[in-house]
Amino acid sequence: MQSVISFRSVFYGDQNGLHFTKTHQTIGRFRRKPSTLSVSAVSSETTLPEGHDVIKRALATRALGRVKSGMVIGLGTGSTASLAIEELGKLIRQGKLKDVVGVGANYQSKVLARQFGVKTVDLNDVNQIDIAFDGVDEVDFNKNMLKGGGAAHTMQKVVDSVAKECIILADQSKVVLQLGSTCPVPVEVIPGAISPVLRRLVSLGGIPEIRSALRKDGPVITDLGNMIVDVSFPGGIQDPAELEKNINTIPGVVENGIVSGVATSVLVAVEDGAKIEVLDLSEFIKIIKNQAEVHT
Numbered sequence: 001m002q003s004v005i006s007f008r009s010v011f012y013g014d015q016n017g018l019h020f021t022k023t024h025q026t027i028g029r030f031r032r033k034p035s036t037l038s039v040s041a042v043s044s045e046t047t048l049p050e051g052h053d054v055i056k057r058a059l060a061t062r063a064l065g066r067v068k069s070g071m072v073i074g075l076g077t078g079s080t081a082s083l084a085i086e087e088l089g090k091l092i093r094q095g096k097l098k099d100v101v102g103v104g105a106n107y108q109s110k111v112l113a114r115q116f117g118v119k120t121v122d123l124n125d126v127n128q129i130d131i132a133f134d135g136v137d138e139v140d141f142n143k144n145m146l147k148g149g150g151a152a153h154t155m156q157k158v159v160d161s162v163a164k165e166c167i168i169l170a171d172q173s174k175v176v177l178q179l180g181s182t183c184p185v186p187v188e189v190i191p192g193a194i195s196p197v198l199r200r201l202v203s204l205g206g207i208p209e210i211r212s213a214l215r216k217d218g219p220v221i222t223d224l225g226n227m228i229v230d231v232s233f234p235g236g237i238q239d240p241a242e243l244e245k246n247i248n249t250i251p252g253v254v255e256n257g258i259v260s261g262v263a264t265s266v267l268v269a270v271e272d273g274a275k276i277e278v279l280d281l282s283e284f285i286k287i288i289k290n291q292a293e294v295h296t
């Protein structure tokens with residue numbers, strides 16, 4: 001495994017020709033800036049049959065290996081968590097898992113659960129969640145996360161933090177050295193409080209932008225009826241837990257997308273030619289560090 005993953009220090013204008021173009025890459029819903037951390041397959045030419053879905057499905061399948069009959073499962077939001085819901089439904093239909101119920105974090109997860117035959121219950125009707133699965137927009141080496149690319153972070157944070165085990169599913173592009181390096185921090189804000197909140201976010205050093213909807217005129221309105229402000233922090237986020245707390249103390253803020261101290265494990269999918277390896281974050285970090293040593 002180790003020998004086939006290449007480490008690239010990615011800088012503009014890299015002398016060795018290992019560079020990203022200056023145009024931003026669009027990955028997922030955010031326009032991700034070129035990252036300074038990248039572990040990638042030997043051949044960047046490799047095209048997997050179903051593109052990115054294959055990677056996400058590999059993560060979903062691996063994570064579901066931890067589910068047992070009788071468990072209460074937290075169902076996250078986003079394309080990766082959606083595949084986990086689909087795979088969970090398959091196992092239930094095949095009779096491999098019995099008496100499993102899901103707690104949907106959002107409309108998307110509740111609708112998909114119904115579609116794939118996963119019975120759901122309300123969070124308020126369960127005493128505990130055994131395992132929650134969720135996706136992520138960025139995750140650092142300490143399992144601090146940035147979520148909310150799908151404007152769903154408020155309830156995801158509730159569900160993920162209630163779970164005894166919170167398993168995060170990340171393809172390698174989501175792993176960063178410092179949060180905020182490829183994505184802004186999404187902040188859910190009560191619409192009537194938008195102006196004072198924007199001013200306070202600027203005073204915290206952020207550059208806020210109200211998120212616009214794609215196939216609707218005007219702003220994104222969340223499942224909870226609020227607006228989303230995406231806040232960029234030039235230079236990244238030095239102390240995720242501190243910033244998470246500081247943003248949440250602004251009156252009018254419902255919740256922000258920094259999630260510290262919640263993930264119990266992070267699974268990282270790495271493309272290895274035509275194969276996909278799913279590693280624990282700690283294994284992934286070891287490989288990154290080894291490769292960094294080799295290249296210095």
Ligand SMILES: O=C(CO)[C@H](O)[C@H](O)COP(=O)(O)O
Binds near residue numbers: 078137147148150151
């Ligand atoms: O936080 C989220 C939604 O608000 C998602 O979990 C996050 O955006 C990752 O999504 P995907 O699996 O589609 O990349």
